Amino acid sequence: MYEEKQSGMTFIVKTITNLMIGFMLVFGAYVVLYGHITPGGGFPGGVMIALAYILVTLAYGRKVVESMVSGVTGSIADDVGALVILILGFIGLIIGGTFLFNFLPKGTPFSLFSAGYIIIYNLAIMLKVGMSLYIVFLALAILQRVVTTREENKGDKK
Amino acid sequence: MDVIFLLHLLLTFMIIGAFITVEIKNMLSAVISIGAVGFALSMTFLFLGAPDIAITQVIVEILSLILLIRATVNVDNVAIEEKGESVFHNRTALIFVGIILVFAWIAFKSLPPFGEPLMRVSNYYLSNGLTLVGATNFVTSVILDFRAYDTFGEAMVLFVSISGAFAILRRWKREQHKDFLRIDREH
Numbered sequence: 001m002y003e004e005k006q007s008g009m010t011f012i013v014k015t016i017t018n019l020m021i022g023f024m025l026v027f028g029a030y031v032v033l034y035g036h037i038t039p040g041g042g043f044p045g046g047v048m049i050a051l052a053y054i055l056v057t058l059a060y061g062r063k064v065v066e067s068m069v070s071g072v073t074g075s076i077a078d079d080v081g082a083l084v085i086l087i088l089g090f091i092g093l094i095i096g097g098t099f100l101f102n103f104l105p106k107g108t109p110f111s112l113f114s115a116g117y118i119i120i121y122n123l124a125i126m127l128k129v130g131m132s133l134y135i136v137f138l139a140l141a142i143l144q145r146v147v148t149t150r151e152e153n154k155g156d157k158k
Numbered sequence: 159m160d161v162i163f164l165l166h167l168l169l170t171f172m173i174i175g176a177f178i179t180v181e182i183k184n185m186l187s188a189v190i191s192i193g194a195v196g197f198a199l200s201m202t203f204l205f206l207g208a209p210d211i212a213i214t215q216v217i218v219e220i221l222s223l224i225l226l227i228r229a230t231v232n233v234d235n236v237a238i239e240e241k242g243e244s245v246f247h248n249r250t251a252l253i254f255v256g257i258i259l260v261f262a263w264i265a266f267k268s269l270p271p272f273g274e275p276l277m278r279v280s281n282y283y284l285s286n287g288l289t290l291v292g293a294t295n296f297v298t299s300v301i302l303d304f305r306a307y308d309t310f311g312e313a314m315v316l317f318v319s320i321s322g323a324f325a326i327l328r329r330w331k332r333e334q335h336k337d338f339l340r341i342d343r344e345h
Contacts, residue, residue, distance in 0.1 A: 031213070036293035039209040041301075047217045054224060082317055085310055100306040106292030115293035118302045121309075128313050132320050133221060139324070140228055 008061040017059040024052040028130075035122045036115040042125025049126065050133040062141050071138055074131045081127030088117055088124070161205055168205070172198045185230045193223045210297045 008014065032045030057065045069077075092101030107114035175195040179188045196219035203212040270276050277284075283300055293299040301309050 036295055036298045036302075038295060039213055039297070040295075041210065041214075041298055044210075044214045044217045047214075047221055051217070051221060051224075054221070058224075078317070078320075082313065085313060089306075089310065100310065102291065102303050109288060109292055109294050115291055115299065116303075118291070118293055118298060121302050121306070122298075125309070125313060129316065132316055136320060136323070137225065137228070140225065 008064070009059050013059045017055055021052055021056060024055070025049060028052065028126075032122050032126045033112065033119065036118045037110060037112075042122035043129050045122070046126035046128070046130030047133060049130040050137070053134050054137050057137065057141060062138070066138070069131075069134070071135060074135045074138070077127050078131040078135065081124045081129075081131070084124040085121065085128070088121060092117075164205055165202060168198050168202045172202075186227065189223065189226045189230055192226075193219060196222070208297075210295070 028045045028048030030045075031040035031048060032042055035041035035045065053065055053069060056068065089100045092103050093099050095101060095103040102116040102118075104116035106116055113119070172195045175191050175198065178191045179195070182188050182191065196215065200212045200215035200219065203209075203215055283304060284296065287296050287299045287304075288294070291299040291303045293303070
C-alpha cells in the first residue's frame with residue numbers, strides 16, 4: 001500500500017491503523033458473541049466493527065476500503081441481517097405460536113451456547129447496524145467528493 | 159465521594175456544554191462541545207450502574223462525532239447570522255417553554271423518588287429471567303427475548319431511515335457514481 005502515498009493521511013496514521021485494526025475487529029466480535037453473558041450486544045459490537053472500517057477509510061482513503069468491503073457488499077450484508085431477524089421471527093411463530101419465540105434450547109448459564117436464539121439475533125443485529133452505519137459513512141464521503149469536484153469545475157470555468 | 163454529588167456535577171457540566179453548543183458561532187466547536195456532553199452522559203450511565211448503555215453511548219458518540227466533523231469541517235465554518243430579532247418569535251418561544259415547564263412539573267411530581275423504582279414487571283424479569291431465557295446478562299434477555307419485537311422495530315427504523323436517505327441523495331450521485339448501488343444501475 002506504500003505506492004498510494006497520495007491518498008489518505010500520513011505514514012504515522014497508516015502504521016497505527018495497521019496495528020489497531022485487528023484489535024478493533026476482534027473486540028467488536030467479542031462484544032457481539034458474548035453479549036448474553038457480559039455487557040454489550042449486537043448494537044455496540046456492530047458499531048465497533050463499522051468504526052474499524054471507518055478508520056481505514058480515514059487513513060487510507062475510499063478506494064482501499066472499497067476493495068475490502070464495497071458498497072454493494074455492505075448493502076447486501078445489511079439486508080441479510082434484516083432478513084435473518086425476520087426469518088427467526090417466523091420460525092418462532094411456526095414452532096412456538098408467537099412472533100420471535102425463543103425456540104432453541106436454553107443450555108447451561110455462563111457458557112457461550114446458551115440463551116437459545118439470542119446469539120443469532122445478536123449476530124444479525126451486528127450485520128444490520130455495522131454495515132448500515134459503514135455505508136452511511138461511505139455515502140457521505142462520496143457526496144463530499146461530488147460537491148468538491150463540482151466546486152473545482154466551477155472554479156475552472158471561471 | 160457521594161454518587162449523587164457526582165451526578166449533579168456531571169449534569170451541570172452537560173447543561174453548560176449544551177448551552178455552549180447552542181450559542182457558539184463556530185460550527186466545529188459546537189460539534190466538539192456536543193461530543194463532550196455525550197461523553198459526560200456515558201459517565202452518568204456508568205455511575206448509575208448501567209454498563210450496557212454506557213458502552214453503547216461511548217461507541218455511538220464516537221461515530222456521530224466522526225460523522226458530524228466530516229459533515230461540517232469543509233462546509234462554511236460559521237453559522238448563519240440572524241438578521242434582526244423578531245418579537246413574535248421570542249414571545250411564542252417563551253409561551254411554549256412555559257407550557258412545557260408546567261406539564262413537566264405535573265409529570266415529574268407523579269414519578270417515584272430517585273433510586274426507588276416501581277418494580278412490577280421488572281421483578282418478574284429479574285426472578286424468572288435465568289430460567290426462562292438462560293442469559294446471564296439481564297439487559298440482553300429483556301431486549302432480545304422478553305421485548306424482542308421492540309428491538310426488531312428499532313433495527314427496522316435504521317433500515318428505513320437509510321433507505322430514505324439514499325432515495326434523497328440518489329439524484330446527486332447518479333451522474334458520477336453509477337457503480338455504488340444497484341438502484342443506480344437500474345436507472
